[in-house]
Amino acid sequence: MKNFFHPEDLERSDVEIFTAVGDELIRQEQHIELIASENFTSPAVLEAMGSVLTNKYAEGYSGRRYYGGCQHIDVVENLAIERAKMLFDAEHVNVQPHSGSQANTAVYVAVLKPGDTILTMSLENGGHLTHGHPKNISGMLYNVVHYGITGDTCRIDYDGMLEIAHKSQPKLVTIGASAYPRSIDFERVANIAHGCGALVMADIAHIAGLVAAGLHQNPVPFCDFVTTTTHKTLRGPRGGMIMCKQQFAKDIDAAIFPGTQGGPLMHIIAAKAVCFKEALSPIFKKYQQQTLANASHLAAELQALQLSIISGGTDNHLLLVDLRDSHPEISGKDAQCALEKVNITTNRNTVPNETRSPFQASGLRLGTPAVTSRGMGVSEMKQIANMIKLILDNVSNEKEFPAIREGVIELCAEFPLPYA
Numbered sequence: 390m391k392n393f394f395h396p397e398d399l400e401r402s403d404v405e406i407f408t409a410v411g412d413e414l415i416r417q418e419q420h421i422e423l424i425a426s427e428n429f430t431s432p433a434v435l436e437a438m439g440s441v442l443t444n445k446y447a448e449g450y451s452g453r454r455y456y457g458g459c460q461h462i463d464v465v466e467n468l469a470i471e472r473a474k475m476l477f478d479a480e481h482v483n484v485q486p487h488s489g490s491q492a493n494t495a496v497y498v499a500v501l502k503p504g505d506t507i508l509t510m511s512l513e514n515g516g517h518l519t520h521g522h523p524k525n526i527s528g529m530l531y532n533v534v535h536y537g538i539t540g541d542t543c544r545i546d547y548d549g550m551l552e553i554a555h556k557s558q559p560k561l562v563t564i565g566a567s568a569y570p571r572s573i574d575f576e577r578v579a580n581i582a583h584g585c586g587a588l589v590m591a592d593i594a595h596i597a598g599l600v601a602a603g604l605h606q607n608p609v610p611f612c613d614f615v616t617t618t619t620h621k622t623l624r625g626p627r628g629g630m631i632m633c634k635q636q637f638a639k640d641i642d643a644a645i646f647p648g649t650q651g652g653p654l655m656h657i658i659a660a661k662a663v664c665f666k667e668a669l670s671p672i673f674k675k676y677q678q679q680t681l682a683n684a685s686h687l688a689a690e691l692q693a694l695q696l697s698i699i700s701g702g703t704d705n706h707l708l709l710v711d712l713r714d715s716h717p718e719i720s721g722k723d724a725q726c727a728l729e730k731v732n733i734t735t736n737r738n739t740v741p742n743e744t745r746s747p748f749q750a751s752g753l754r755l756g757t758p759a760v761t762s763r764g765m766g767v768s769e770m771k772q773i774a775n776m777i778k779l780i781l782d783n784v785s786n787e788k789e790f791p792a793i794r795e796g797v798i799e800l801c802a803e804f805p806l807p808y809a
């Protein structure tokens with residue numbers, strides 16, 4: 390029995406949405422996707438997301454739901470939890486967070502009271518909005534102090550973190566970033582936090598796939614809480630997850646439901662389970678190794694073309710180009726817009742000691758998870774670096790753009806998405 394609708398049903402019932410989705414598929418096919426937080430799921434993950442599980446209310450947890458008819462739902466959620474535990478070696482897992490932001494908020498609700506102090510990395514240094522930005526609920530409810538990165542090496546300033554931790558006596562230290570190209574020493578951060586009586590939350594939203602594949606230090610043994618998204622390097626459905634020590638299991642579960650969410654998205658949880666099964670396979674490790682190789686090659690090729698890479702390279706799936714040295718007249722926004730015109734998708738990013746506004750910015754963030762998923766390797770990274778350099782040298786001279794755009798579309802056609 391088919392458990393999802395045939396694609397043609399959408400075309401018949403809603404041609405406007407059908408057309409927009411089809412146009413988006415063509416955009417994804419014909420663009421080089423370098424946004425570090427994006428990826429292409431497998432067709433199996435997509436199928437689970439489009440399944441009839443979306444019809445089911447399942448408030449509560451496996452075996453103790455507030456609604457009837459949850460016997461198959463329990464199978465799905467139990468599988469997701471067991472696989473996640475295996476993948477990350479976690480004591481307790483909650484797979485219900487609707488997103489990475491929801492996961493982080495639930496940890497705060499579980500362990501903090503309004504006014505408590507949290508020590509986090511600021512957005513300008515590569516952190517995330519949910520780590521205490523004044524416009525995010527984390528910044529509105531809690532007293533936020535920041536650690537940063539060192540001026541010379543652009544690495545996390547662990548010594549500074551230690552000093553600030555002892556001075557400010559936070560209740561919680563958070564570690565994890567959206568725009569940090571280097572490995573993170575979670576063990577060291579956990580020691581700093583625990584040494585001053587604080588709890589520690591590692592947010593591996595970006596690097597979860599690398600951690601799952603054993604290619605980055607796993608924070609789970611060291612940190613009280615580990616949150617993640619499932620849609621970035623992990624290549625699953627758009628969603629979140631919390632892992633924690635057994636002693637916090639009850640508080641975390643209560644902070645998700647009923648603390649901050651209602652019914653779980655069971656179609657998404659099914660897709661998380663599928664993603665975790667894929668991530669447990671040897672092919673997934675090969676994929677993550679290639680993602681790393683592609684990122685370091687892309688960084689090296691850009692450096693060979695005289696572009697500055699913040700921190701001098703990358704240990705993970707992303708890199709940050711500092712345009713101030715090579716192209717001081719171009720903002721990150723200018724660069725992003727010019728690249729978009731030739732079908733290369735990136736996002737602008739602030740750089741350390743930024744002089745422009747975050748809206749303009751002076752850097753570009755480039756990531757390799759998506760291009761690696763479509764099969765591109767190091768020789769394609771060289772081609773992409775050359776195209777980026779050509780565009781940056783000609784942002785106000787669009788004469789070259791159509792030919793480069795054709796080259797991008799040809800390259801993409803050699804590496805089709807798995808959705809034909």
Ligand SMILES: *Cc1c(COP(=O)(O)O)cnc(C)c1O
Pocket residue numbers: 426487488489490491493516517519565566567592593594595618628629
């Ligand atoms: C992406 C990200 C999040 C938030 O994930 P959403 O699913 O977009 O809410 C949280 N923390 C970090 C470090 C991230 O990079």
